[in-house]
Amino acid sequence: xxxxxxxxxxxxxxxxxxxxxxxxxxxxxxxxxxxxxxxxxxxxxxxxxxxxxxxxxxxxxxxxxxxxxxxxxxxx
Numbered sequence: 812x813x814x815x816x817x818x819x820x821x822x823x824x825x826x827x828x829x830x831x832x833x834x835x836x837x838x839x840x841x842x843x844x845x846x847x848x849x850x851x852x853x854x855x856x857x858x859x860x861x862x863x864x865x866x867x868x869x870x871x872x873x874x875x876x877x878x879x880x881x882x883x884x885x886x887x
Contacts, residue, residue, distance in 0.1 A: 827861055836860035844880055851877040859884055 837853065837860035844850050855874065859881045862870050869885040872878055878886040 827865070829857065829861075830864070833857065833860045833864050836863060840881055849880045851880060856881070 834857070837857040840856040840859055841850070841853050844856070855877050858870070859878065862868075862884055867884070869887070870878060872886055875886050878884070
């Protein structure tokens, strides 16, 4: 990707900082799934935790198999 195109893309995206609260929520999600034998990558747990922290109920993803393991959010 050329630098100019990347700048254009980033101009249309909201950057959300990772806070301590989001990291802790992501850790809770990860631990819950691990204990249930449904572990997914920690970065996916952080995405879900970020959505929850922003009051979002729905996430659009191509990785529905992983995100369906997390309760409280809708994925499509």
